[in-house]
Amino acid sequence: MSAVSESANLTDRLGFLLATRGDATKARIQIAMGAVNLPPRHAMTLMHLRDGPRSQREIADILEIDPSQLVAILNDLECRGQLERRRDPIDRRRHIVELTEAGAATLEAMQSALDEAERELFSGLSEADRALLRDLLNRVSVTVEHGECSGEMVPSSESSAPAAARKP
Structure with missing residues (x-):
């Protein structure tokens, strides 16, 4: 019997699959985002303004x-x-941020590019499979975000974790 377990095949390991497929998915999404020439946080900022103005603090x-x-x-x-950006007429210390027509057009182009990328990436999955995958990934994400994983987590420079939660 081999000292290496049967499950040593990397392609059978969920973490390895998520990491490698995640890299490929990230690369495809970055290509889509390149169509609008926006870094991820810029795009996320615009997305959070699509439903109306917000204060800088809210964003x-x-x-x-x-x-x-x-x-x-x-x-x-x-x-x-x-x-x-404009000052809040009620509280002049606050700045209100609002999407312009150009911003709305950029957001629309970005959504189209992302829709196309997702169609390509997940073309082999039914809508039910996509919903299941979304649910499972969200559940894994909650586990990771709440620190229920053992071991040291090293966030990337574009991590979505709050700066205060990151280790130096």
Whole structure:
């Protein structure tokens, strides 16, 4: 009998499959995002404005980033004509951020590019399979986000974890 277990085949390991397929999926999504020339956090900022104006603080909280980091993102998007900032007439200390027509058009183009990428990536799955995959990945994500995994987690530079939760 071999000292290596039967389950040593990497392609049978869920973590390995998620990591390798995740890299391929990420690469395809980045190509789609390249169609609108927006980094992920810029795109997420626009997506959170699609339902209407928000305060800068709300956006920072939703994105789980420091407000000072958000300012750089908003400055860039404002220079691109994707959004507008204005002072809140009720509380002049607050800034309200709103999508422009150009921002809405960019968001529409991004959604189309992402829809096409997902059609390609998941063409072998039925709608029920996609729903199941979405549910399972969300459940795994909750486990990971709540630290129920053992071992040291090393977030990537584009991690969605809040800065305060990251280790130096």
